[in-house]
Amino acid sequence: MQAPTPPPAVSVHDLWKSFGPQTAVAGLTLDLPAGSFIGLVGPNGAGKTTTLSMVTGLLRPDRGTVLVHGADVWQDPVAVKARIGILPEGLRMFERLSGRELLQYNGRLRGLPGAEVNRRAEELLAVLDLAGSADKLVADYSTGMRKKIGLAAALLHNPDVLFLDEPFEGVDPVSAQTIRGVLTRYAASGSTVVFSSHVMELVESLCDWVAVVNAGQVVARGPLDAVRGDRSLHQAFLDLVGVREDGGGEALGWLGGASR
C-alpha cells in the first residue's frame, strides 16, 4: 500500500490580482508539496512576484485563498507569519542598523529570547561569511551582502516554509555557493523552500519540484523530472511559454554593421 500523500505546505486556490487594466495573476491554483525544494519559473511579467507577494501576505489578492500548512494567510496572518520566512525582491531593510543589529531586531520582533537571538545571529553571520561585516551599516552592504543578510533574517526564527524571490540575482558565484549550501541544508531537514528564478540551470540543480507560470497561470507543475521530460529544463521552459526564435524577424533591420 502506498503511503498517504502529506498535506501540501502551501495551497493556492483561484488567486487573482489586477493592477488597473493589467491582470497580473489570473486564477492561479497550485499545491506546493511539503519538504520540497520548489522552483517557481516563468518569463518576465508572468506574475511570479505578484503571486509570491500574495502568498506571503504582503499583497491582498482580488480573489482566491492561500493556506500555509492549513492556516489562511488572510484570515490568520499571525499564525502564518510565524511559520514562514520571506526574502522579497528589492527587500527594504533598516539601513541605519548594522547587519548584527538587524538580526537582533528581527529576532526580538519574532519573540525569540535575547540569548537565543544572539546565538543564532552569530552562527548565521559566520556561515554566510558576514561575520567580518557584522558591524557595518546595512546601507553600506553590497548587493550580495544584502541578499545574505536578508536570508539570515528570513531564517532566524527557523520557519517551516521559506519564500525567496530571485535570491541569486546580483550575487557572485562565491556568495551564491554559500547561499546554496545553507538552503540545501535547510531543505534537507524537511523544510520547504519556494524560490523564483530565471536561471534554469540553477533551478535544475537545486529543485526537486517546479511550477512554470505564464500570463498569471500555472502552465506546468510537478517533480522536476516529470516537467522537463527528456529535455533540459531550459528547453522545456521555452516549449511551455513559447518563444520567438527569429530574434525579431523583419524588425530591427537597421541594427548591426550591414546597414551602416
Ligand SMILES: Nc1ncnc2c1ncn2[C@@H]1O[C@H](COP(=O)(O)OP(=O)(O)OP(=O)(O)O)[C@@H](O)[C@H]1O
Ligand atoms: N504594482 C504594480 N502596478 C502595476 N502593474 C504591476 C504591479 N506589479 C506588477 N504589475 C504587473 O503585473 C504583471 C506581473 O508582474 P510580476 O512582477 O508579478 O511578474 P514576474 O513574473 O515577477 O516578472 P519578472 O520575472 O520580470 O520579475 C506585469 O505585467 C507587471 O507589469
